[in-house]
Amino acid sequence: MTRSLDPATLQDLFDRVASAAAEDVDAHPGDPAGRQPVHTLYVPADRFSAGTVAEMGAEALRLLEAHAATPTSFAAAFGIAQGLAEAVRQRVTAKLRDEPVEDLRIDFEDGYGVRDDVTEDEHAAAAAIVVAEAMGAGTLTPFVGLRVKSFCDGLVQRSVRTLDVFLTALLERTGGRLPSGFAVTFPKIIAPEHVEGFAEVCARLETALGLAAGLLRFELQIETTQSIVDRDGRLALPALVAAGGGRVSAAHFGVFDYTAACGLLPAEQRSTHPACDFARHVLQTTLAGTGVRLSDGSTNVVPAGDTRADVLAAWKVHAAGVRHSWAHGYYQGWDLHPAHLPSRFATVYAILLGGLDDVLARIKAWTAQSAAAGVLDEPATARALLTHLRRAIDCGAIPEAEALDRAGIDPAILRPEPGVL
Numbered sequence: 018m019t020r021s022l023d024p025a026t027l028q029d030l031f032d033r034v035a036s037a038a039a040e041d042v043d044a045h046p047g048d049p050a051g052r053q054p055v056h057t058l059y060v061p062a063d064r065f066s067a068g069t070v071a072e073m074g075a076e077a078l079r080l081l082e083a084h085a086a087t088p089t090s091f092a093a094a095f096g097i098a099q100g101l102a103e104a105v106r107q108r109v110t111a112k113l114r115d116e117p118v119e120d121l122r123i124d125f126e127d128g129y130g131v132r133d134d135v136t137e138d139e140h141a142a143a144a145a146i147v148v149a150e151a152m153g154a155g156t157l158t159p160f161v162g163l164r165v166k167s168f169c170d171g172l173v174q175r176s177v178r179t180l181d182v183f184l185t186a187l188l189e190r191t192g193g194r195l196p197s198g199f200a201v202t203f204p205k206i207i208a209p210e211h212v213e214g215f216a217e218v219c220a221r222l223e224t225a226l227g228l229a230a231g232l233l234r235f236e237l238q239i240e241t242t243q244s245i246v247d248r249d250g251r252l253a254l255p256a257l258v259a260a261g262g263g264r265v266s267a268a269h270f271g272v273f274d275y276t277a278a279c280g281l282l283p284a285e286q287r288s289t290h291p292a293c294d295f296a297r298h299v300l301q302t303t304l305a306g307t308g309v310r311l312s313d314g315s316t317n318v319v320p321a322g323d324t325r326a327d328v329l330a331a332w333k334v335h336a337a338g339v340r341h342s343w344a345h346g347y348y349q350g351w352d353l354h355p356a357h358l359p360s361r362f363a364t365v366y367a368i369l370l371g372g373l374d375d376v377l378a379r380i381k382a383w384t385a386q387s388a389a390a391g392v393l394d395e396p397a398t399a400r401a402l403l404t405h406l407r408r409a410i411d412c413g414a415i416p417e418a419e420a421l422d423r424a425g426i427d428p429a430i431l432r433p434e435p436g437v438l
Contacts, residue, residue, distance in 0.1 A: 074117030160198030167205035239272025272314035315351035
């Protein structure tokens, strides 16, 4: 076939295109494999004990039985379709009994406050001992970690000291092993230098404690305006993640510090405010495909008392916030109180199960290269459908065997090797 362009003269162009594509692959490796928790429960360090998780689950179950004991009252309490209520309630009850907390964060920051050094050292060591004992007993939550103090509050030495005391005490009792789902949350970031400094602390601790290089990773807590737009007017997140030197695993949005920094009145400091949507969308767009997971923030609304009216009012606000997060592509969020557990799991399960029949039909049609589901899905959408199904399985909304049977697929399709689908 006759051509007008000599391929040899285009080689430089081809090389530049390939180089740019390779750079993009390095910067956007895709979503990390494995389970993502649907929530992170923050517990002040001075209130954390070996019984905390069981006590949270028991109180959540008590609230559920007291105020949403039937499918009808359950549907009304959480804004769930009546047709889903019975199945969702059964599965939420099992969840609260068997695994009420997916991700536990022992808090040494805002939820804990400022204590003298001796007291905080004692709490850090005590928390580490509880975590180590739970590891040994096989009762630890699937994900666990701590939140240290911010570097921007003049408490950098205390922040580093707490992490050091905790890790030293933990590793002494576990034979040098970290929990498999371990995370450190680094809050109130105002400059890349703070992230760079924290990454250096992690590297030094790895050396001192005999850990593999790069093992300590951390979450950025995005709760200042400077962590969205920097002082020069640029999007701040790329520089913040880069400053972590490959250690940044997630970015968690902080509703209340952020809305306060934006000048919103207390009555408007809520996760569903448009100012929060702007920040979330910046996070989402900037970090999409980078391997940094996203988590939404919390509500500060909890039951004012133990009356039905008080509990239902808190559930209504929290459930609406969870739905808002999921609608915006945030599949993890913070919880602060046992009353948040029923509304968290009820809302998440209703979302995942409500659209499951369509998801299963489309996955089945995709694998058969069929139009039987009435939709011709692109590969990117097929990946999203499989992610939806994996989330439902991982959080307990549906057993894996049931999901595979209803979709008519094998485990290799449900959890394909990277790059296969």
